[in-house]
Amino acid sequence: MTPEEAGCPPLDTLARLTVLDPGDASVRRVRARCLAELAPSTRRGAAAAPRLEQAAALTAVGGFLAAIVTAALRLLAAR
Amino acid sequence: MTAVDRELELRLVAQLRAGEAAAFDQVYAHYNRRLFSFLARLARSRDVAEDLVEEVWLRLVAQRDRLRPDTRFGPWLFTVARNLYLSYCRSRLLENAHLPDAAEGCPAELFRSPFEATAATEFERQLETALAQLPAAYREVLLLVAVEGLRPGEAATICGVSPEAMRQRLSRARALLAQRLDDARRLPVGVPREVLP
Numbered sequence: 001m002t003p004e005e006a007g008c009p010p011l012d013t014l015a016r017l018t019v020l021d022p023g024d025a026s027v028r029r030v031r032a033r034c035l036a037e038l039a040p041s042t043r044r045g046a047a048a049a050p051r052l053e054q055a056a057a058l059t060a061v062g063g064f065l066a067a068i069v070t071a072a073l074r075l076l077a078a079r
Numbered sequence: 080m081t082a083v084d085r086e087l088e089l090r091l092v093a094q095l096r097a098g099e100a101a102a103f104d105q106v107y108a109h110y111n112r113r114l115f116s117f118l119a120r121l122a123r124s125r126d127v128a129e130d131l132v133e134e135v136w137l138r139l140v141a142q143r144d145r146l147r148p149d150t151r152f153g154p155w156l157f158t159v160a161r162n163l164y165l166s167y168c169r170s171r172l173l174e175n176a177h178l179p180d181a182a183e184g185c186p187a188e189l190f191r192s193p194f195e196a197t198a199a200t201e202f203e204r205q206l207e208t209a210l211a212q213l214p215a216a217y218r219e220v221l222l223l224v225a226v227e228g229l230r231p232g233e234a235a236t237i238c239g240v241s242p243e244a245m246r247q248r249l250s251r252a253r254a255l256l257a258q259r260l261d262d263a264r265r266l267p268v269g270v271p272r273e274v275l276p
Contacts, residue, residue: 011253013206014225020116026129030136031107037140038100 092150095143107136110156117157117222121164123211131163153229158237161219209259217252224249 094102114135118128138159146155210218223234235245 011221011225013202014210014221015228017116017203017206017226019112020119020125020128021112022115022125022129022132026133027111030111030133031104033133034103034107034136034140035100037137038098038103038143 088152089149091152092146092148095139096146096148098143103140106139106152110152111136113227114156114160117227118160118164120207120210120222120226121161121215121219122167127167131160131167134163135160151233153227154233154237157223157227157229161237205260205263209256209263212259213252213255217248217255220245220248221252221256 091102091106095106111132115128115132118131119125122128122131135156139156210221213221219238220234223229223237224231229237231245231249232242234249235242238245238248240248
């Protein structure tokens with residue numbers, strides 16, 4: 001707003017007009033719908049973490065078993 | 080949000096892009112009443128405003144991934160709100176209402192509670208009436224610049240016009256508003272408003 005516009009009484013008064021309130025039911029409904037829309041991405045993120053941990057554990061166990069089998073085969077071959 | 084809060088706004092944009100509900104809550108708390116007031120006065124209907132404001136928020140959530148990191152929530156939300164209002168007018172075959180208004184508004188219906196109604200002074204009521212009687216193209220610039228405090232440059236972007244066109248539209252809107260207020264003051268008590276030109 002230019003200084004000239006800021007000095008215009010109707011514009012000054014417009015800035016002080018009552019802020020209108022939407023109904024409480026509407027406020028709650030909109031918020032709930034939006035949070036529900038946001039929730040899947042949060043859940044996806046939360047669900048991805050355990051899957052990564054499981055994959056890491058399986059890899060470690062697999063590597064350990066492979067090492068045991070390799071060592072056993074070497075022992076058998078040495079005989 | 081003031082310029083001082085810009086840093087907070089940038090952080091909220093990043094958090095909302097990441098899907099954080101707390102960030103949404105902050106933006107919602109800050110802008111919901113302002114958006115509702117803007118739309119209620121633009122559409123001159125609380126019911127229409129409630130429907131449109133819901134759609135604005137759902138769009139923000141649905142399009143959060145596509146928000147630019149430097150997004151300003153105010154202009155973004157008011158642009159979407161205005162576009163949804165225009166779509167609503169088109170869907171109601173009222174697109175001409177954006178230039179000459181077809182129906183007279185009833186500002187009293189904008190006040191939800193007796194408290195809101197009595198809180199408004201007589202001059203405020205005259206102002207609401209005068210505002211409601213302006214063509215929507217002028218009403219929206221006054222709502223954006225004078226009521227919401229957006230910069231004329233931001234209002235120009237929201238309305239899709241050049242800064243110069245916005246300056247002219249704002250000037251014309253001010254003159255029309257002053258004229259309507261003057262007419263209202265000169266109107267004798269008890270004369271129906273319908274007789275106004």
